[in-house]
Amino acid sequence: MDVFAAIAKRHSYRGPYKPQPVPREDLRRIVQAGLQAPSGRNMQTTSFVIVDDPPLVRRIAALHATNTAVQQAQAFIACCVDRQPQPVYEGHHFQVEDCAAAVENMLLAITALGYASVWIDGWLRLENHAETIGNLLGLPPAKAVRILLPVGAPAETWPQKDKKPFEARTFFNRYGRHTASEPLSPRGEGQG
Numbered sequence: 001m002d003v004f005a006a007i008a009k010r011h012s013y014r015g016p017y018k019p020q021p022v023p024r025e026d027l028r029r030i031v032q033a034g035l036q037a038p039s040g041r042n043m044q045t046t047s048f049v050i051v052d053d054p055p056l057v058r059r060i061a062a063l064h065a066t067n068t069a070v071q072q073a074q075a076f077i078a079c080c081v082d083r084q085p086q087p088v089y090e091g092h093h094f095q096v097e098d099c100a101a102a103v104e105n106m107l108l109a110i111t112a113l114g115y116a117s118v119w120i121d122g123w124l125r126l127e128n129h130a131e132t133i134g135n136l137l138g139l140p141p142a143k144a145v146r147i148l149l150p151v152g153a154p155a156e157t158w159p160q161k162d163k164k165p166f167e168a169r170t171f172f173n174r175y176g177r178h179t180a181s182e183p184l185s186p187r188g189e190g191q192g
């Protein structure tokens with residue numbers, strides 16, 4: 001599957017999984033895609049805990065009350081960041097961006113390999129779920145689980161969410177300028 005096909009096919013999946021394990025080789029390929037992601041100053045700040053031990057998978061799965069994909073996950077990828085990130089560029093750190101870039105790469109790899117997942121982030125912040133999972137995974141005190149990906153082979157097709165049309169969010173050369181054929185003014189300032 002080429003990258004545009006994977007982008008078009010990717011969607012959040014919260015349905016049931018087939019009861020078949022995800023081979024470690026596939027999990028390695030997925031996380032390798034995350035490792036290849038860009039990161040601020042190439043600091044590669046995100047680390048990953050691949051969870052494929054069935055009893056441990058079930059303990060994490062049991063924490064979610066409503067999301068079937070989490071409840072039936074065959075594996076998880078826990079993406080971990082520093083609790084107190086060090087600045088890497090002019091006082092700034094990029095840990096959230098680094099982690100997000102890795103996660104999107106992994107979601108595309110998951111899709112390309114025929115699996116499905118959903119970006120679990122908001123839920124981790126509720127009721128100490130990130131802490132609980134971090135403890136289960138033996139994270140050192142300085143690290144926290146920032147994003148969790150359930151992985152498995154989808155047992156159902158799942159609706160893709162509509163995305164706003166290109167023109168609603170995208171402009172050429174000047175914010176609010178919709179088409180490439182709209183001329184710029186002589187000063188290059190568009191049509192006001």
Ligand SMILES: Cc1cc2nc3c(=O)[nH]c(=O)nc-3n(C[C@H](O)[C@H](O)[C@H](O)COP(=O)(O)O)c2cc1C
Binds near residue numbers: 123
């Ligand atoms: C920063 C972020 C946090 C998210 N947190 C959750 C979450 O906690 N639980 C969940 O089910 N989905 C979560 N999602 C998935 C979004 O709900 C989903 O991407 C969005 O509804 C668009 O649907 P799509 O992924 O199918 O395009 C999160 C996505 C992002 C980018």
